Amino acid sequence: MGSMEAFPGDVSPPGRTAATGEGIGIEELALAARNHGLPLETLRYEVTPPGLHYVLVHYDIPAADAGGWRLCVGGRVRTPLELSPRDLAGFPAVTHRVTMECAGNGRARLSPRPVSQPWLVEAVGTADWTGVPLRTVLAEAGVEPGAVEAVFTGADHGVERGVEQDYRRSLPLAVATGDDPEVLIAYAMNGRPLPPQHGYPLRLVVPGWYGMAHVKWLCGITLVDAPFTGFQQVVAYRYRLVSDGPDDPGEPVTRMAPRALMVPPGFPDFMSRVRIVRPGPVPLEGRAWSGHGPVVRVEVSADEGASWTVAEPAPPGAHRWAWQGWRCTWTATPGRHDLLVRATDAGGRTQPLEQHWNRGGFGNNLVQRVPVLCC
Amino acid sequence: MGSMEAFPGDVSPPGRTAATGEGIGIEELALAARNHGLPLETLRYEVTPPGLHYVLVHYDIPAADAGGWRLCVGGRVRTPLELSPRDLAGFPAVTHRVTMECAGNGRARLSPRPVSQPWLVEAVGTADWTGVPLRTVLAEAGVEPGAVEAVFTGADHGVERGVEQDYRRSLPLAVATGDDPEVLIAYAMNGRPLPPQHGYPLRLVVPGWYGMAHVKWLCGITLVDAPFTGFQQVVAYRYRLVSDGPDDPGEPVTRMAPRALMVPPGFPDFMSRVRIVRPGPVPLEGRAWSGHGPVVRVEVSADEGASWTVAEPAPPGAHRWAWQGWRCTWTATPGRHDLLVRATDAGGRTQPLEQHWNRGGFGNNLVQRVPVLCC
Numbered sequence: 001m002g003s004m005e006a007f008p009g010d011v012s013p014p015g016r017t018a019a020t021g022e023g024i025g026i027e028e029l030a031l032a033a034r035n036h037g038l039p040l041e042t043l044r045y046e047v048t049p050p051g052l053h054y055v056l057v058h059y060d061i062p063a064a065d066a067g068g069w070r071l072c073v074g075g076r077v078r079t080p081l082e083l084s085p086r087d088l089a090g091f092p093a094v095t096h097r098v099t100m101e102c103a104g105n106g107r108a109r110l111s112p113r114p115v116s117q118p119w120l121v122e123a124v125g126t127a128d129w130t131g132v133p134l135r136t137v138l139a140e141a142g143v144e145p146g147a148v149e150a151v152f153t154g155a156d157h158g159v160e161r162g163v164e165q166d167y168r169r170s171l172p173l174a175v176a177t178g179d180d181p182e183v184l185i186a187y188a189m190n191g192r193p194l195p196p197q198h199g200y201p202l203r204l205v206v207p208g209w210y211g212m213a214h215v216k217w218l219c220g221i222t223l224v225d226a227p228f229t230g231f232q233q234v235v236a237y238r239y240r241l242v243s244d245g246p247d248d249p250g251e252p253v254t255r256m257a258p259r260a261l262m263v264p265p266g267f268p269d270f271m272s273r274v275r276i277v278r279p280g281p282v283p284l285e286g287r288a289w290s291g292h293g294p295v296v297r298v299e300v301s302a303d304e305g306a307s308w309t310v311a312e313p314a315p316p317g318a319h320r321w322a323w324q325g326w327r328c329t330w331t332a333t334p335g336r337h338d339l340l341v342r343a344t345d346a347g348g349r350t351q352p353l354e355q356h357w358n359r360g361g362f363g364n365n366l367v368q369r370v371p372v373l374c375c
Numbered sequence: 376m377g378s379m380e381a382f383p384g385d386v387s388p389p390g391r392t393a394a395t396g397e398g399i400g401i402e403e404l405a406l407a408a409r410n411h412g413l414p415l416e417t418l419r420y421e422v423t424p425p426g427l428h429y430v431l432v433h434y435d436i437p438a439a440d441a442g443g444w445r446l447c448v449g450g451r452v453r454t455p456l457e458l459s460p461r462d463l464a465g466f467p468a469v470t471h472r473v474t475m476e477c478a479g480n481g482r483a484r485l486s487p488r489p490v491s492q493p494w495l496v497e498a499v500g501t502a503d504w505t506g507v508p509l510r511t512v513l514a515e516a517g518v519e520p521g522a523v524e525a526v527f528t529g530a531d532h533g534v535e536r537g538v539e540q541d542y543r544r545s546l547p548l549a550v551a552t553g554d555d556p557e558v559l560i561a562y563a564m565n566g567r568p569l570p571p572q573h574g575y576p577l578r579l580v581v582p583g584w585y586g587m588a589h590v591k592w593l594c595g596i597t598l599v600d601a602p603f604t605g606f607q608q609v610v611a612y613r614y615r616l617v618s619d620g621p622d623d624p625g626e627p628v629t630r631m632a633p634r635a636l637m638v639p640p641g642f643p644d645f646m647s648r649v650r651i652v653r654p655g656p657v658p659l660e661g662r663a664w665s666g667h668g669p670v671v672r673v674e675v676s677a678d679e680g681a682s683w684t685v686a687e688p689a690p691p692g693a694h695r696w697a698w699q700g701w702r703c704t705w706t707a708t709p710g711r712h713d714l715l716v717r718a719t720d721a722g723g724r725t726q727p728l729e730q731h732w733n734r735g736g737f738g739n740n741l742v743q744r745v746p747v748l749c750c
Binding site: 006007008010011012013022023024025026027028029030031032033034035036037039040041042044045049050051052053055057058059060061063108115116118119120122157158159160161164195196197198264267268269270271272273274276373375 | 400419
């Protein structure tokens with residue numbers, strides 16, 4: 001058990017892209033029914049209520065008992081630690097407001113579509129995460145010379161593309177021990193214990209990085225002296241630009257690309273989600289973020305990007321790893337319109353009007369398109 | 376604005392069923408990404424944490440302000456009322472543990488597939504709902520002779536199949552004023568204010584009925600002297616057995632059909648969700664419910680229903696409108712298996728092995744099928 005041969009291809013299928021015109025399949029649908037995005041109208045909340053924050057679970061939500069839970073810190077450290085959630089609550093607590101987005105957000109908009117969790121644009125949320133800085137715990141254990149990465153193990157267990165595994169990801173030592181961003185071992189979300197689906201009782205929070213780095217149900221931290229080569233590090237979560245190059249190592253998925261989202265104006269049709277607005281001034285608002293730094297420009301277009309109206313984002317203020325609100329007014333005239341919105345960050349990174357395809361469907365920050373009928 | 380002509384067919388499409396082999400479309404996917412089911416492993420919780428409870432929103436989650444919220448009670452009553460959430464908190468509070476299921480649960484398993492929210496099997500959850508009995512508030516208002524139904528209005532506004540509407544449903548007066556089940560105007564879920572997606576600040580809870588009756592964001596109750604003929608009462612939420620009979624009035628969707636669900640055993644493959652177990656005894660557990668009364672029998676089959684193992688459900692106990700736990704042991708042998716489970720209620724209603732198709736895809740309580748690989 002556990003070898004790749006143990007799992008036939010229909011039990012644990014290889015990665016693939018959908019054929020031209022192939023609709024969403026029953027397996028993608030089963031993932032979409034379990035996991036969920038942020039209903040876009042709830043972008044109105046600066047801090048997302050927990051049940052509205054996006055959720056992506058690779059395998060199962062573990063049956064966790066906080067009383068018996070232990071976080072084991074080992075590998076290249078002077079003093080291996082075994083910490084209970086109560087032990088962690090004894091360290092000085094830190095709270096960070098963090099916007100978190102799934103690396104696969106936008107995947108189902110790609111053509112051809114990589115077959116996996118089929119996010120459209122809604123896999124995001126913002127929460128106040130409270131916990132202990134990872135660097136505090138690593139200092140307590142004492143990092144030995146030669147350690148280059150910290151490997152994080154979650155209790156979520158399953159099979160993926162033939163590989164049986166606990167969910168496991170690493171961070172370079174400089175990120176794990178850095179203070180910008182300050183990585184947290186979090187035990188509370190919005191002032192309450194973590195909900196089961198958000199990692200109860202302990203999870204990692206890595207401000208600015210896509211969700212795959214924020215390991216949930218955290219039970220192990222191992223300092224290693226060579227880069228980690230586990231499945232979620234070198235097979236999954238890589239940008240690979242060629243659809244059939246199996247030997248392409250790709251580039252690692254790390255920080256969030258810039259994105260702006262709009263609260264869809266007016267009211268929707270149930271099935272098409274097209275928005276209905278009345279003629280005249282329509283207030284538009286939303287949120288924008290980038291894992292690389294502050295968003296400095298948000299722009300809205302109603303003419304397919306021929307012209308853009310500037311919607312100044314609020315300054316990042318005290319919460320520099322959280323999304324920034326933006327507002328503007330659009331004057332609606334009778335007929336059909338597609339509203340586009342895009343963000344640009346301080347480093348000049350922005351959102352494309354045409355897709356940047358990659359094999360895993362990661363980091364697709366194509367501009368949001370909101371179809372509107374004004375009548 | 377508001378007439379059926381205002382909304383072209385691609386903005387507000389008519390009801391339809393998918394063509395043979397037609398995959399899930401982008402519009403169904405957008406609904407699946409917003410709404411979500413219960414991750415089946417969390418059937419382990421007798422009371423579902425709010426963020427794991429299924430959610431189905433027809434239009435948008437309203438931006439509700441509890442301070443300014445008013446529930447208006449009018450129509451055929453002696454004393455029209457205008458009640459704030461604070462007013463309602465002044466009545467004696469009642470708490471009921473209630474299992475709630477979407478009437479469309481199982482829709483995406485039907486062939487041909489009615490095109491709407493594409494639930495597989497997971498649109499369910501159980502919560503402790505606290506509020507005021509509806510009959511208490513109706514007694515305060517004084518129901519006048521001639522009233523036959525109570526019509527409930529939610530603040531959720533949108534368009535559906537060409538009809539602009541607030542979400543609105545009715546109950547027969549005998550149900551609205553009855554004590555078995557006792558209908559609640561709820562303001563708390565699991566001891567906390569309702570989350571936005573569950574109807575903050577007020578919602579109806581109708582124990583035993585499918586979710587469409589539990590009107591969220593409740594702002595109006597009107598007693599009427601003729602049966603309500605609104606969209607959600609006579610167009611949607613009807614059992615219609617003929618796929619193209621537009622004049623078939625159908626039968627109303629009311630109480631939940633019996634259903635048992637299993638916590639999928641072992642651990643999953645990420646993409647296929649097939650479960651991996653080891654040979655030998657495998658404990659199976661789950662929940663079962665019926666809106667018609669207690670579940671008296673739960674059975675598991677590993678041979679396509681040729682034989683069934685009895686898994687006694689726990690007695691309903693104090694929570695007669697909540698699901699009942701069940702357990703049994705299955706001895707796994709190497710190879711592929713499909714586990715089936717079905718519930719039978721006190722009235723002899725049970726779950727079919729073959730689909731009972733209807734045009735809207737309601738009440739499809741086909742037995743759950745859990746594919747397992749034992750290795």
